Amino acid sequence: MSVIRKIQANLDRMSPADREIGRFIAENPDKMLGLSSAALAAETGRSQSSVVKFAQRLGFASYQDLKLAVSTHRAQDWRLPAGPIHGSIAQEDGFATVLEKLVSSKYRAMRETVAANGAREVGRAVEALDAARRIYLAGVGASSLVASDLSYKLLKLGRVAIQNGDSHVQMANVAAGGPQDLLVAISYSGTSMETLKIAECAKGRGARVIAITGMQDNPLARLSDILLHTVADEDHVRSSSITARDAQLALTDLLFLMIVQRQPDAHDFIHETEVAVAALKSAGR
Amino acid sequence: MSVIRKIQANLDRMSPADREIGRFIAENPDKMLGLSSAALAAETGRSQSSVVKFAQRLGFASYQDLKLAVSTHRAQDWRLPAGPIHGSIAQEDGFATVLEKLVSSKYRAMRETVAANGAREVGRAVEALDAARRIYLAGVGASSLVASDLSYKLLKLGRVAIQNGDSHVQMANVAAGGPQDLLVAISYSGTSMETLKIAECAKGRGARVIAITGMQDNPLARLSDILLHTVADEDHVRSSSITARDAQLALTDLLFLMIVQRQPDAHDFIHETEVAVAALKSAGR
DNA sequence: GTCAGGGCGGAATAATTTATTCATCAGACC
DNA sequence: GGTCTGATGAATAAATTATTCCGCCCTGAC
Numbered sequence: 001m002s003v004i005r006k007i008q009a010n011l012d013r014m015s016p017a018d019r020e021i022g023r024f025i026a027e028n029p030d031k032m033l034g035l036s037s038a039a040l041a042a043e044t045g046r047s048q049s050s051v052v053k054f055a056q057r058l059g060f061a062s063y064q065d066l067k068l069a070v071s072t073h074r075a076q077d078w079r080l081p082a083g084p085i086h087g088s089i090a091q092e093d094g095f096a097t098v099l100e101k102l103v104s105s106k107y108r109a110m111r112e113t114v115a116a117n118g119a120r121e122v123g124r125a126v127e128a129l130d131a132a133r134r135i136y137l138a139g140v141g142a143s144s145l146v147a148s149d150l151s152y153k154l155l156k157l158g159r160v161a162i163q164n165g166d167s168h169v170q171m172a173n174v175a176a177g178g179p180q181d182l183l184v185a186i187s188y189s190g191t192s193m194e195t196l197k198i199a200e201c202a203k204g205r206g207a208r209v210i211a212i213t214g215m216q217d218n219p220l221a222r223l224s225d226i227l228l229h230t231v232a233d234e235d236h237v238r239s240s241s242i243t244a245r246d247a248q249l250a251l252t253d254l255l256f257l258m259i260v261q262r263q264p265d266a267h268d269f270i271h272e273t274e275v276a277v278a279a280l281k282s283a284g285r
Numbered sequence: 286m287s288v289i290r291k292i293q294a295n296l297d298r299m300s301p302a303d304r305e306i307g308r309f310i311a312e313n314p315d316k317m318l319g320l321s322s323a324a325l326a327a328e329t330g331r332s333q334s335s336v337v338k339f340a341q342r343l344g345f346a347s348y349q350d351l352k353l354a355v356s357t358h359r360a361q362d363w364r365l366p367a368g369p370i371h372g373s374i375a376q377e378d379g380f381a382t383v384l385e386k387l388v389s390s391k392y393r394a395m396r397e398t399v400a401a402n403g404a405r406e407v408g409r410a411v412e413a414l415d416a417a418r419r420i421y422l423a424g425v426g427a428s429s430l431v432a433s434d435l436s437y438k439l440l441k442l443g444r445v446a447i448q449n450g451d452s453h454v455q456m457a458n459v460a461a462g463g464p465q466d467l468l469v470a471i472s473y474s475g476t477s478m479e480t481l482k483i484a485e486c487a488k489g490r491g492a493r494v495i496a497i498t499g500m501q502d503n504p505l506a507r508l509s510d511i512l513l514h515t516v517a518d519e520d521h522v523r524s525s526s527i528t529a530r531d532a533q534l535a536l537t538d539l540l541f542l543m544i545v546q547r548q549p550d551a552h553d554f555i556h557e558t559e560v561a562v563a564a565l566k567s568a569g570r
Numbered sequence: 571g572t573c574a575g576g577g578c579g580g581a582a583t584a585a586t587t588t589a590t591t592c593a594t595c596a597g598a599c600c
Numbered sequence: 601g602g603t604c605t606g607a608t609g610a611a612t613a614a615a616t617t618a619t620t621c622c623g624c625c626c627t628g629a630c
Contacts (some may be wrong), residue, residue, distance in 0.1 A: 295601085300606085300607060300608085301606065301607085301608095302607075303607095304610090326609095331609085332608070332609040332610075333609085333610095334608080334609060334610080334611095338607090338608090349616095375620070428615065540626090
């Protein structure tokens with residue numbers, strides 16, 4: 001919890017002097033950062049020693065520590081959207097409104113998606129990805145782009161990731177798979193025919209299947225070994241599936257980062273890939 | 286610019302004592318926050334007065350101000366955890382940390398990107414997109430996926446959007462373009478050779494060019510007619526360009542939504558497309 | 571009603587930390 | 601070689617912060 005929040009929460013339980021000091025800090029964190037303990041005391045009409053004791057009672061080792069914490073709070077204060085913004089984007093909305101709704105709905109999709117997946121299930125997915133001989137990716141339409149994104153990242157880690165925009169090729173790929181392999185099937189609805197068939201094929205050959213799909217019951221979810229959920233705006237026509245894609249990306253990014261955590265040389269691999277790709281950039285000069 | 290970056294940028298021009306102090310701070314910002322000027326002097330083998338002077342030469346009023354700035358940097362540091370997270374034994378901790386960093390970094394990239402682009406420039410981009418006969422999209426690597434995403438959305442609106450993952454094909458496409466056409470060139474660095482050449486070609490044929498690129502000066506930005514900025518974590522190796530991609534998507538989503546605003550029948554178009562695509566889903570049953 | 575105990579608050583003071591001054595030194599420039 | 605400039609750190613001054621101590625008020629016991 002941020003310092004300011006902590007101060008506000010305890011304001012009632014504080015002694016008069018502490019309350020006055022706390023209130024001032026909560027209301028003027030910026031100003032407080034420029035004040036010494038004595039100056040803050042003068043502002044609040046209290047003594048310098050009370051200011052120091054206030055910091056200590058809050059659990060800080062020193063007044064300077066309190067200032068650092070307040071500074072951290074200021075830097076992290078993003079004025080989060082007050083609440084979930086309902087409704088779609090109306091025609092008459094101006095630039096600022098569109099912006100606000102876009103950002104907050106993206107944020108919401110992200111937050112709710114990561115909240116919908118427990119550490120355990122994500123952990124299972126990461127272990128499966130980590131252990132797989134080959135990782136196949138399946139997805140059509142917008143999900144295909146998410147699959148490509150993940151495959152690109154996995155390749156950077158030296159993993160064998162196989163993905164193609166053409167679902168026929170995807171099918172051909174998994175048809176050669178076996179029990180040591182893993183399929184990541186991505187479909188928000190969980191009913192995309194191609195993705196489903198590919199998942200069935202993979203399963204038939206003994207491969208494990210990670211499904212990344214919506215919360216509702218669906219065929220893809222039912223046949224998966226590991227099930228990860230994406231949460232998005234249900235009105236896909238109006239939102240153009242933006243939030244569904246963001247939710248999928250948030251989840252695949254999370255998987256990727258968790259794999260990086262488990263791979264000590266991940267940093268080197270990524271770096272080497274970047275260097276190799278950078279060579280392409282300068283090749284034409 | 287963050288303090289740490291500022292220090293690193295000036296490191297070469299500094300005197301020996303300042304360089305030593307600056308290097309220590311850049312490498313151990315966390316540790317530095319817990320040190321007094323004298324303690325920091327001891328760590329670096331320099332005198333306490335040199336530390337104070339270092340802060341003053343950097344433009345800070347006091348050593349404490351420097352500390353506050355470093356603290357702010359630490360709080361705003363949105364580098365995603367790329368290495369093993371130390372100090373936490375439980376796996377749950379690692380999970381929560383990665384999650385927190387991921388979500389806040391994504392959110393931040395999004396926010397700062399939309400904030401970096403004024404309504405006027407976005408408006409110009411939207412008008413150009415709206416008026417264009419054909420919209421070409423160019424981008425390689427991860428940017429190619431963003432280009433595909435946008436093209437898919439534009440197609441849903443009935444626009445003529447032309448995109449291909451192969452840069453040779455992209456080049457061939459724009460080579461047939463003319464003054465009524467528009468190219469959206471996407472590259473975070475603004476130096477990707479293929480994207481640049483394609484933009485040059487488009488420009489040579491009279492087409493307008495919208496560049497979606499980072500804040501730094503770069504060749505792509507210079508030759509663009511309309512310039513949109515993306516803000517992301519600078520450390521692409523560690524963050525694996527996740528935030529750069531998110532920033533690009535936030536911007537392209539915004540452009541898309543603004544076009545939807547201007548097109549009265551947009552929702553009908555999107556709906557028809559969804560229905561048509563849905564027919565594919567059930568075809569195999 | 572009075573008294574003891576405990577905590578709070580602030581003045582005074584001690585301790586620590588920061589800023590400035592000053593002497594020295596090294597290198598640049600004439 | 602002489603002089604100037606700027607860097608450096610020791611010494612010192614200034615400031616800030618932490619602690620001590622004492623009076624006060626409140627509370628509860630008798």
